[in-house]
Amino acid sequence: MKVNYLRSALLLIAATALTTAANAQKPGKKTAYVSYNNYDTFDAKGRERIQTNWKGKTYQMELANNKLIALAVDGEIIPSAKWGEYSTVIAAIREQIRKDRIQAKKDQAQAKRDQEQAGRDQQQAKRDQEQAARDQQHAKVEQEEAERDQQQAKRDQEQAAKDQIQAKRDQEQASRDQEQAARDQIQAKKDQEQAAEDQRVLKRMISDFVADHIIPNEEALRDLSFNGEELIINGKKQPDSVFKKYSEKYPRFAKGNTSYENGQRQFNGLHIHRN
Known part of the structure; x- marks a missing residue:
């Protein structure tokens, strides 16, 4: 929605x-x-x-x-x-x-703490990855240099394996986070484009109001309410013929619950609620 x-x-x-x-x-x-x-x-x-x-x-x-x-x-x-x-x-x-x-x-303070903790978790994940890489290199060097240290090297390898598993989990989670961030950016762009398009269509519709002599000029529009049942302009419900015409020409506004408020001759915004 x-x-x-x-x-x-x-x-x-x-x-x-x-x-x-x-x-x-x-x-x-x-x-x-x-x-x-x-x-x-x-x-x-x-x-x-x-x-x-x-x-x-x-x-x-x-x-x-x-x-x-x-x-x-x-x-x-x-x-x-x-x-x-x-x-x-x-x-x-x-x-x-x-x-x-x-x-x-309290909620704002908790949200801030959660963000800070997320940052610390990301930094810790990076340190874990770096530590895993160091542990792997250390295990390899010990295997090559000392046979008598094989048992110790084995324990180090086991620890390195655990670190690798954790590092892999951290990497997978980081990858999922990046993918989600990318999806969020795409959705945000779509929302911005839709909002811009709605504003352009609204301006065209206001021009049609003027052309149809519903209002004398664009600045005369104070407010409107548009849905699947009625079209109200400046507090006045429009005839069925006008409602039908604009419903067919601007179906997105008609099918949603659209409201517009123009205060002090300045554009205040457009609100479209879609179920």
């Missing part, structure tokens, strides 16, 4: 939704939220934005200076007068986020 994530675009959507919730001042008002993975982030002003699924409900909240300034539950804006009813679950969510951050730091 290939997934190209646009985290910044998703966070921008969520931030917009929460800001709308904070300014609505109408209890019980419903707000349409975009569906995406749980997240916790801080903006440039230090405000914290959180969205998570907690015990069957979706919570969206915004905090400034560690104080709640906006709250929505399952898409419903909660007025500040009722925030106290949610204090327990909000505290539980923030505590879980705190634990997750601590665990993430």
